[in-house]
Amino acid sequence: MEQAIFEERRDQIHRKGEGPFELACNRDSLAGAVSQRACVFCGSRVVLYPIADALHLVHGPIGCAVYTWDIRGALSSGPELHRLSFSTDLQERDVIFGGEKKLKAALLELIERHKPNAAFVYATCIVGIIGDDVNAVCRDVAAKTGIPVIPVQSEGFKGNKREGYAAACKALFTLAGTGDTSDISPMSVNILGDFNLAGEIWIIREYFEKMGVQVVANITGDGRVADIRRCHGAGLNIVQCSGSTMELAKMMEEKFGTPFMRVSYLGIEDMADSLYAVADRFKHLDPGIVERTQKLVREELSLLLPKLKEYRKDLEGKRAAVYVGGAFKAFSLIKAFRHLGMKVVLVGSQTGTKEDYEELASICDPGTVIVDDSNPLELSKFVRELDVDLFVGGVKERPIAHKLGVGFCDHNHERKEALEGFVGMLNFAKEVHASATSPIWRFVPRREAMAKALKEQETAKRAAGGEGI
């Protein structure tokens, strides 16, 4: 069993309670280890993708664009340009002679056809190698078309997803501060790091509406270029997926003095705490906001809690594994599972930082395994050893769980279920319950073998007990 772990990766795995907590992270993936991680391009694409009235042109060979074509669950209330896959589809000839001409022609063609409010140009691995001057082409096309044309330095090999988040924030930052802010109330926020999967940002916006808080820009779920241009007028930045958009919040604080706070919309306490924190921030402007927020939370909980209780009856004592992209999401998931009576026994992420993992370790139960940048061999080993009943991850983790006879819940960018907010907690409970308690698991060979072994043990015990009498 132990041989599932690479020697070089031993310090990226920790079992809480066994020695002082130290976890190596933010390190290049090990060659040959089948990491679950993607690349810089992926990081940028994930963050910017949901801006629905912008053109997203991938400058490179076809793969990077097709593998990201409409795979996200990011919904738009209006334009849907983000759901199309645009590429310069570089060919051998372009690689030899350079792709700048093609890039320019493609941009002009697509801007003419779709009339976007801005264009993002993603530089992929090969563009970094052949040295196309993407910045110059973007400047040139911006001057010709009159819309912002923004280069995204997302060459895949330049690090992992985190670098991609940073490149996306840099790109977003070029838009901020360029729009009119005259009609923005001081009691206003930008929503950062929510990608409107399955319409989640609409749930959150409704909460703020009820609290009397104006939402200036969604960054980036259901995002619009014009909103992002004037986002510096908001009174507060609230950052949900901090791994991806914290950097933008920091840059905005420095340049525009916009304060920020980290929030989470997943689970009950985190959702409620986040709303209270925002209310607290604005109560000097409008003391009534606290009461409105309390009322909102109370109403939501009175609907949610009785239903959760029903699910909890069946889920009590079950064991969960969490392996997600960013570590921050894992904190909320651990708490959410506690509400369902479940225990998280394995938790990890692709791109957590030292601080993330320290915080994670502090809220985990003893014995919980914590992993950074894991792979199928390790994950399957721990799922078996820790006798997990349910796995939370993305599409790549699904077959690992299913092959081992373990329920699964997709908590990645591709999911089509809203899991944020109070109603999201209910959806989450529903999905966890549906999968973890399905009768199908009894037919899966590993579970069948486990059930058989247990039965034999009991028979033996009874036999031994019988002799005793």
Add this chain to the structure above:
Amino acid sequence: MSDSPYVSTTNACKLCTPLGAALAFRGVEGAIPFLHGSQGCATYMRRYIISHFREPMDIASSALGEKQAVFGGGPNLKKGILNVMSKYGATVVGVATTCLTETIGDDVPRLLYEFRKEFSDLPLPEIVNVSTPSYSGTHMEGWHAATAALASQLVREKAPAERRVNLIPGFVSPADIRYFKEILDDYGVAYTVLPDISEAMDRPALLDYEKLPAGGTPVASIRAMSGALGSIECGRADHMAESAGTNLERRFEVRNIRVGLPIGVRESDAFFAALEELTGTPLPEKHAAERGRLIDAYVDGHKYVAGKRAIVYGEEDLVIAMVAFLAEIGVKPILAATGATCRNFKQALADVTEGILPEPPEAREGVDFHDIAEQAADLAPDILVGHSKGYRYAKDMGVPLLRVGFPIHDRFGGPRLLHVGYRGTQTLFDRLVNTILERKQADSGVGYGYL
């Protein structure tokens, strides 16, 4: 090259070369696909493939970073292979390059030569390499190039002659390959199917997570290809100087018979005729009966589909084969489109419709879905035939989509779709007729329950 009037690509009707290579390598027993490039390529392709097959798809990567992009990826390639040897126990490593490593100029054959020398004291796996820059060709070229590399690098000498058939099936579903094997069994010959993804990409539930899924063509079976009666290579599209079949023919005088993907009666007849020719065994009664039932179904269903206008898109071999099938049942294929470029696409479409259609459908290659949709606006199709990626276009056009090939992301059971042979054609025909009946029923104000 492309006959699209545009420079930009919108919603490509193709995937990139390393994806095809990785899938083909997965069809070899004990093999792990290994992409020499940055980490993202392997992960993205895994994700894409998993969502169709719903099976684990472990693809290793040399995970190159900025430093390696400047100084060369050799050390990571070697370290990566050692790692998959030790942890996966892979007996075959299929190394495919990416746009990054092709462009920085990594000489993979030389690096592998060094690797073998450096670690000659270890029990080394077979290492097969293929050049798959993603800026050249599509996933199908990657698939065929990897298949050809397996034949040219693993078959090193003439094997003893035996009553064996090599089947090089092309990129078909696991269900198709299982059916191919059933047919070969019925002919009573030994056979090599290269590659064989039928087990690895559609596994039963088992006791454990398999590091390397069982199934796939054994290396010994690949080696035996040079002693076979002949090879049957499926697919009419021609874009490579040398395929697995022609390689074996050139080096070991193993006769290579090229047929289309056997979809439809005429193309299936050609496939069975090739089998008869190589083995001397006539069509087994079981298959003659299936052929008879298929023709009976054609007769019973012909009026439902007669004169319907279809747009077919996807990878070139499948498009050609679907056109052959549609034409012979009286559906009018009005546009045959592929994102690939291939030398004989037009000619192949003319060949498979000869004697049935007054003129072959319009052939468009190197196109994306934007091009297809633009042209479709004037064509008034009744149905689209292709993979899931055409769904939104079918929706916009208000016509149903008959799902075939890869990827099937919006329906369940893609790997179990049957396309080939009399039996595969039968399921396609049934699905097509029912798709049209369903639409007719849904569109009817009366709501007939008896059609």
